[in-house]
Amino acid sequence: MVVLAKGELEQIALPAAVQKAAPPLADVPEVDLGGAGRADAARAVVAACEGHGFFKVTGHSVPPGLLARVEAAAAAFFAMPQPEKEAAAAAAAAPGSPFGYGSKRIGCNGDLGWVEYLLLGVAAAAAAPLPAHGEASPSPSYGSFRDILNEYVVAVRAMMWEVLKLMAEGLGLKEKDALVRLVSHEESDSVLRVNHYPPHPELKQQGHGRLTGFGEHTDPQIISVLRSNDTSGLEISLRDGSWASVPPDRKSFFVNVGDVLQVLTNGRFRSVRHRVMVSSPRPRVSVIFFAGPPPRERLAPLPWLVAEDGGRRRYREFTWREYKASAYRTKLGENRLCHFETEAD
Ligand SMILES: C=C1C[C@]23C[C@@]1(O)CC[C@H]2[C@@]12CC[C@H](O)[C@@](C)(C(=O)O1)[C@H]2[C@@H]3C(=O)O
Ligand SMILES: O=C(O)CCC(=O)C(=O)O
Ligand SMILES: [Fe+2]
Numbered sequence: 215m216v217v218l219a220k221g222e223l224e225q226i227a228l229p230a231a232v233q234k235a236a237p238p239l240a241d242v243p244e245v246d247l248g249g250a251g252r253a254d255a256a257r258a259v260v261a262a263c264e265g266h267g268f269f270k271v272t273g274h275s276v277p278p279g280l281l282a283r284v285e286a287a288a289a290a291f292f293a294m295p296q297p298e299k300e301a302a303a304a305a306a307a308a309p310g311s312p313f314g315y316g317s318k319r320i321g322c323n324g325d326l327g328w329v330e331y332l333l334l335g336v337a338a339a340a341a342a343p344l345p346a347h348g349e350a351s352p353s354p355s356y357g358s359f360r361d362i363l364n365e366y367v368v369a370v371r372a373m374m375w376e377v378l379k380l381m382a383e384g385l386g387l388k389e390k391d392a393l394v395r396l397v398s399h400e401e402s403d404s405v406l407r408v409n410h411y412p413p414h415p416e417l418k419q420q421g422h423g424r425l426t427g428f429g430e431h432t433d434p435q436i437i438s439v440l441r442s443n444d445t446s447g448l449e450i451s452l453r454d455g456s457w458a459s460v461p462p463d464r465k466s467f468f469v470n471v472g473d474v475l476q477v478l479t480n481g482r483f484r485s486v487r488h489r490v491m492v493s494s495p496r497p498r499v500s501v502i503f504f505a506g507p508p509p510r511e512r513l514a515p516l517p518w519l520v521a522e523d524g525g526r527r528r529y530r531e532f533t534w535r536e537y538k539a540s541a542y543r544t545k546l547g548e549n550r551l552c553h554f555e556t557e558a559d
Pocket of ligand 1: 312320321322323325333405407431432433434435504541542543544545546
């Protein structure tokens, strides 16, 4: 259970002026993978990435039973006593890595949120991409949770590759695998995050209607695929700077354009700012797959998209290792891409 120390509530509670709930996002952009026309789906992906940088995926073939098992296993994991969660997850993470179980502290730069989470590195291994449990397992139940998450990663990865292929087609790239290649390489640097936002029963009594579960930010990677239970909380920032809440849909996935995809598309796609606000009396559980390129991969706007933009190259070349190191030195809400922009002519 997440418990706040004195003074911490003030840091993650919103000031009274912005306590008002964000209106629901009208017309959530949707891409139906089971629909008839591939060209229509490719166009829908591109339009959504150019618009909000965010869309919903329906008609996918990830089995609903698997989604239900992930949800139940996550709820069981977070219901364990805190020391067990820490020990179980520590056994799956190399010492000094950012991976493992965390509570309230997001990253290493002082960000706080009303959330507890499990963060795992994902390897390219086909059948078992998540780190194996140490032999002296302090919690056999964590072992079975990891097995279910492994199944989930394999299924979601396949669905995400399909989305990235549609994206390449919609953009008119000659190399249809240009984006999939980056996230399916054996050294691709991907991360799985399971977030649990417990309800806060005393919020109302204390005069705080909403807490920040996960502060506003963009995801640094190429693409993120999110699935949550039926509890609301996710909000995205619109072009005019206002916030809109995303109605939850446990049958579908939500996709965020990440910073690196904004760079690859020379700014044509936009990495979406988003956050999670906690106001529901029910817990929210979300699982997010962040797909990144290999650390040594050199990233720069794709030549075809630079040509389409009149030859203007909006970002300089960098490696993912370089970007990630820079991103992980920043606070959650900072603009990380501005350090890689080229000068306007
Ligand atoms: C404050 C931070 C947490 C974060 C690393 C960072 O320094 C800035 C980016 C954050 C973020 C957002 C998306 C993902 O949840 C995440 C795992 C990522 O890759 O970048 C987190 C990082 C984290 O929680 O360590
Ligand atoms: O938990 C969620 O629904 C979203 C969290 C998020 O944006 C993140 O972990 O990067
Ligand atoms: Fe995010």
